Amino acid sequence: MKSTILAAAIACGIASTGAFAASGAPSGIDLKGIDHAVQPGDDFNEYANGAWIKTAQIPADRSSTGIFLQVFQKAEKRTADLIKAAGNGNPAAGSNQRLIADYYKAYMDEAGIEKAGLAPLKPELDAIAAIKDRKALASALGGQLRADVDPINATHLDTEHLLGLFVAQGLEDPSKNVPYLLQGGLGMPNRDYYLKSDKDMVDTRAKYATYVQAILAAAGDKNAAEEAKAIMALEMKIAEAQESIVDSEDVHKANNPWPRTAFASKAPGLDWDAYFTAAGLNDQPTFIVWQPNTVTKFAALVGSEPLDTWKAWLRFHAINENASGLIGKKFDDLAFDFYSKTLTGTPKQRDRWKRGVARVNNDLGDAVGQIYVKEYFPATSRAEVQDMVKNILKAFDDRVGQLEWMTPATREKAKAKIATIKVGVGYPDTWRDYSKLEVKPDDAVGNHMRAELAEYAHQKSKLGKTVDRDEWWMTPQTVNAVNLPLQNALNFPAAILEAPFFDPKADPASNYGSIGAVIGHEISHSFDNLGAEFDAQGRLANWWTDADQKHFKEAGQKLVDQFSAYEALPGLHVNGQQTLGENIADVSGLTIAYAAYKNSLGGKPAPVVDGLTGDQRFFLAFAQSWREKTRDAALRSQIVGDVHAPGNFRAQTVRNIDQWYDAFQPKPGQKLYLDPKQRVKIW
CATH class of the missing domain: 3.40.390.10 (Collagenase (Catalytic Domain))
Incomplete structure (x- = not known):
């Protein structure tokens, strides 16, 4: 953090x-x-x-x-202990206890996850395959926008989504919440992994390229090697377009309110109407663009890079986001080998129950928190x-x-x-209200996706409203x-x-x-x-x-x-x-x-x-x-x-x-x- x-x-x-x-x-x-x-x-x-x-x-x-x-x-x-006990007594449908119990049960069902494989991702992967033009690409990119900006990492966000949304009060007008757009788009932790020339970074890049190919091959792609090469080249360009951590933390460089109508002229190459419509943000009058030069360069890449390269990039990241524990052992092992062994030197995968606890805390944090403080604080x-x-x-x-x-x-x-x-x-x-979130005891991928969408909806619901301090x-x-x-x-x-x-x-x-x-x-x-x-x-x-x-x-x-x-x-x-x-x-x-x-x-x-x-x-x-x-x-x-x-x-x-x-x-x-x-x- x-x-x-x-x-x-x-x-x-x-x-x-x-x-x-x-x-x-x-x-x-x-x-x-x-x-x-x-x-x-x-x-x-x-x-x-x-x-x-x-x-x-x-x-x-x-x-x-x-x-x-x-x-x-x-x-x-x-x-x-609290999560494992949440299902005791057959709690009512929709209650926090039932949501916690069903979410954890679905994640711990390794046999069910193995059997399902990539099937839960099929609608998303089919939609990516069906992209035929730049407008459809813009819609796909906008449709994947999420409020996945960790507030502790926000100004140098490196989400796998091209951009991330953060909702908070305006920099100069503290009376209401406004949308912030921040850079993302990379599969490695930050741009230095792509741009630095020392031996360790060069070796890590080579291992990442191998990992991208391995993920695509595991998904059955016949042209995995070619696709991986194109994805790596695209992410190198995305990294080159990004601002550094130091520059991103200069708030005076970040204070860039862009009218919704100005995106087409400020950042040509991306169909912003299609993007914001798919993101559910087309009604927002103004965005604060934290890294404006980056957004302009991103839009140019959307307009210039081959459509098939973007589709391969979208496909890889759709799989990669779920590779750790949600779509089967072969993907899980590959993700652990790169993100833990290579990037942090960690030799052993964490026990499944520990990872399950982390998942529940991530997607149902306040539901668990209410029980936690009653017991321990x-x-x-x-x-x-x-x-x-x-x-x-x-x-x-x-x-x-x-x-x-x-x-x-x-x-x-x-x-x-x-x-x-x-x-x-x-x-x-x-406390956060999860009563409208659908959680199934046999749908680990779906539970996580719906939780992300619920968080996105929650953040969007704050836009234009008075700030809750x-x-x-x-x-x-x-x-x-x-x-x-x-x-x-x-x-x-x-x-x-x-x-x-x-x-x-x-x-x-x-x-x-x-x-x-x-x-x-x-x-x-x-x-x-x-x-x-x-x-x-x-x-x-x-x-x-x-x-x-x-x-x-x-x-x-x-x-x-x-x-x-x-x-x-x-x-x-x-x-x-x-x-x-x-x-x-x-x-x-x-x-x-x-x-x-x-x-x-x-x-x-x-x-x-x-x-x-x-x-x-x-x-x-x-x-x-x-x-x-x-x-x-x-x-x-x-x-x-x-x-x-x-x-x-x-x-x-x-x-x-x-x-x-x-x-x-x-x-x-x-x-x-x-x-x-x-x-x-x-x-």
Whole structure:
């Protein structure tokens, strides 16, 4: 999960060591995980986690491991038990329990899926085969438009559909929801897999071309080799037309409202009337086109590339979208071999029940979530986390009031934005209604397709209407958190708000160093290089004085340089610009979490626990929350396409915090040591 201007997340790597009551109990720090042979000032991640790293084993069905995985597995097991029990007592047709039970049953029916094979896709594949002209092609492309824009990945969407739809308030008019169009069209994670010339990417492209051919051959195509070659050539052109992640995150380049009637002249080559009619969007007066040059180039490709090539591309992606677990073992094995083994280095397929749980969570997330919070998230936990959020928001507000570099005019606007942040804790107050969704116990493909269409209809139904600032973009059983700049809102799902992430009986140092830093991180996204472009109403607006903006950007550049110096693999460095928003949120979030921690002590000194001071426990909890061990292929994929730096580098964020220097006494000349003037201070 990744940060974008539409949403910003802490990311799937978020973790915590947990915490225990400080009074006569352990500190909450994994003392055995510390490597005392490493100096904190040389590598704080290795110091905090080195002993654990030496012995940790990545499960065969995973691309990485860490404390996050342990927490995720806890939520996964709980969710699996709830899903498996949903059919008990023969629940009524149309009820959430019946929908969950039937969806899961259909997915787990491997024999039935094997027998059906490609038959569930026959209507779609026949329609693709029947395309005779460019107008029919435009209708086919429009008919496959979906609201499949993950809000965490939205600005650099790489859906297999040519374009993706996102529905949210307008950038300049926050009063109503408008449609956003974003680039897609690729079968690999992002455009760099097509365009980079290093050996790893060249090898991956060759394996992808082999995979495309294998999928088509498995589907019975006699000209699979020729079709695969044409598809690969087309996707190379699509990749060349796409904008980079960094450019896509520049909201000023994205603010392109196009009148519906202007598409024909701005992007010739595609029959936009046919496209939008098939998409059910022909009545929309205006679209915000996030990557306008890309859309223009896409339309030209639709008009210039051979019709048979587009039909082959549509056919491949129709099959590929369902290859993982929905249309039989031969397709499933091929998809796993490329998308897991090749792209992330994962050697073993996940158990079927785990994949089934993920599918149900994806398509019926709120239905499962309602049951989850009743079982595992009491009102007392919600209230305590809400109080913690208030404490950290107050610390942020106090911090803004003390910033020497900020002028009164900017300070007033920043405080107004803090005051209007909406914080959702645990679960939404309004749940998604699935009562009109048809789910059959023997139609795995159909269930997924109907769920996608239902989500698309739900998103379209919001167009032109008043914005719901309480809307959630994560399910309660998700182990993550998110900031939504356009809504000026935060979501903290239930699954991340329990031990070991949050324990109401825990040592405050450990709680604030782990979940407190997460909360601070999400708050800070409202003021990172992207979030700071939006005012208290979520409107794109410059509320900075020139001098303040200059200081802010200079501080950001120092952070860009700091992270660009980190080498993840030989010759492969972190992209400091690509990860800037997350890095700002880490620095600022840790800063305000520390301030809130000190406030929580009420002026009393923190006890020494397990030989560690309160400040030492705070910073160790933060660093241990980022412990992870990742396969090289997955790490390479993260560096290329993710806006989060790897966890081991995020743990080094402490080098910018003055109090860390007091707690661990790093010395000049050590690798992490920064002169006070070099330390990045933003909020």
